[in-house]
Amino acid sequence: MSSASLMSNRRFQVRETVLDSALYLFAQKGFFNTSIPDIVAHSGVSTGSIYHHFSDKEEIARALYDRHVQQMDVLINAIEAQYPQSEMRCRKIILALFELTEKEPMVMAYMLHARHQEFMPDVAPVCSSRPFQRMREVVAKGMRDGEIRRMDSMVAAVSVFGGAMKFIQFYLDGVLERSLSDYFDELWCNAWASVRA
Amino acid sequence: MSSASLMSNRRFQVRETVLDSALYLFAQKGFFNTSIPDIVAHSGVSTGSIYHHFSDKEEIARALYDRHVQQMDVLINAIEAQYPQSEMRCRKIILALFELTEKEPMVMAYMLHARHQEFMPDVAPVCSSRPFQRMREVVAKGMRDGEIRRMDSMVAAVSVFGGAMKFIQFYLDGVLERSLSDYFDELWCNAWASVRA
DNA sequence: GTCTATACTGCGATAGAC
DNA sequence: GTCTATCGCAGTATAGAC
The missing domain is CATH 1.10.10.60 (Homeodomain-like)
Incomplete structure (x- = not known):
C-alpha cells in the first residue's frame, strides 16, 4: 500500500x-x-x-447527509438490479427501509426526522433527494407498464409509500407496540390494493 | 366591561x-x-x-403548540358533531386539514414539520397529541361499525390518513405542482379503497 | 495532522427606571 | 406592565505549540 x-x-x-x-x-x-x-x-x-x-459544524451535517443519501441510493440500486417488476421493487424498497430503520434507527431519524433546511440552508427537502425521486420513478414506471392504474403520479407514489413512511415515523417516535416488520403484510396489502391496475 | x-x-x-x-x-x-x-x-x-x-423562550413554543393543538381539536369537534359516519368524518377531516394547510401554512408547518421534542423536552410526539389520537379513534370506530375491514387499527389509520399527511408535507416543502385540493379526489379514492369493508 | 487554550460573538435572561 | 440597558455564559471557531 x-x-x-x-x-x-x-x-x-x-x-x-x-x-x-x-x-x-x-x-x-x-x-x-x-x-x-x-x-x-x-x-x-x-x-x-x-x-x-x-470547515464548520454545518459541513459535518452536510457530509453526514450525503453519506446516507448515498447509502439509501445503493440500497435501491441493489433492488432495481434484482427485480424488474415495479410491484416487487416497491415491496422490497419498503422492506429494506423497514430493516434499515430497525437496524440503524439513527440513520433514519437523521434522514427522515431532522429538519435539514434549518441548519443546511441551501439543501433541498429530503423528499427531493435522489432515493425518494427514484422511489417515485419506480411507481411511474409501474404505471407506464400497466401494473398500476392510471392516475396522478404523485398520488400513486404517496398511496404506495406514504403509509410505510408514516409507520417509520411512528416507529422512530416510539408509539408502535410491535416491530415494524410485523405490520408489513397488512400494510402492503392495503397500499398495493389502492393502486394496482 | x-x-x-x-x-x-x-x-x-x-x-x-x-x-x-x-x-x-x-x-x-x-x-x-x-x-x-x-x-x-x-x-x-x-x-x-x-x-x-x-417565563422563557420554551414557554412561548409550548403556548403556541397548545394553541394550535386546540385549534385542530375544535376542527374535529365540528366534524364529529355534523357527521355520524366514519367514512364522512375521515373525508372531512382530511379536507379540513388541506384547507388549513393552504390558508394557514405556518400553522401546519409548526405543528407537523417542527421537531417539537428538540426544544420542548417533555412534550409527547405530535402524533400522540389529542387531534391525532382522535383521528385514529374515528378509524377504529369505523372498524367496529363495519365500515372498515378488520385489520390492525394502526395500519387502518395510516392507510386512511397517511397519504394525505404526506401530501401536506409535500405542499409545505413546495414540491407540489398544483394546489392540495386538486389532489383530494384521487387521493381519497385510493385511501378509502384500501380499507373499506 | 493533532492537540490545548482561548478569543469572540450573540443570545437568553435579568435589573431596575418609569 | 412596559421599557432600555446590560450581565453572564455557552458555544463556534481560531491560534499556535508540538
Missing part, C-alpha cells in the same frame, strides 16, 4: 469517526442541541482536528 | 401578538434560528414585556 493511500485512509477514518458521533448525537438530541464540545467528547477527536477535517 | 376583564383582555392581546410573531418566525426559520430579539423586532413587543408574559 502506498503512503499516499495510507494517509488518505487515515484521513477517511477520522472523518468517519466524527460522522458516526455526529449521527449519534444529531439523531438523539438534534443538530442545535449538539455542540462541538459534545462531538469532541463522544468521538475522542479534538476540536482542532475536527476543524482540520470539516 | 369590568376593569378585571379589560386587563385580562389586554394581557391576552399581548400574548397573542407575541405568539403570532413566534408562529411566523418558528415556521419560517425554526425555533433555534429565531432569537428573542427577532421576536421583539417582529412583534414590536419589548424583551421585558415578553419575559413578563412568558
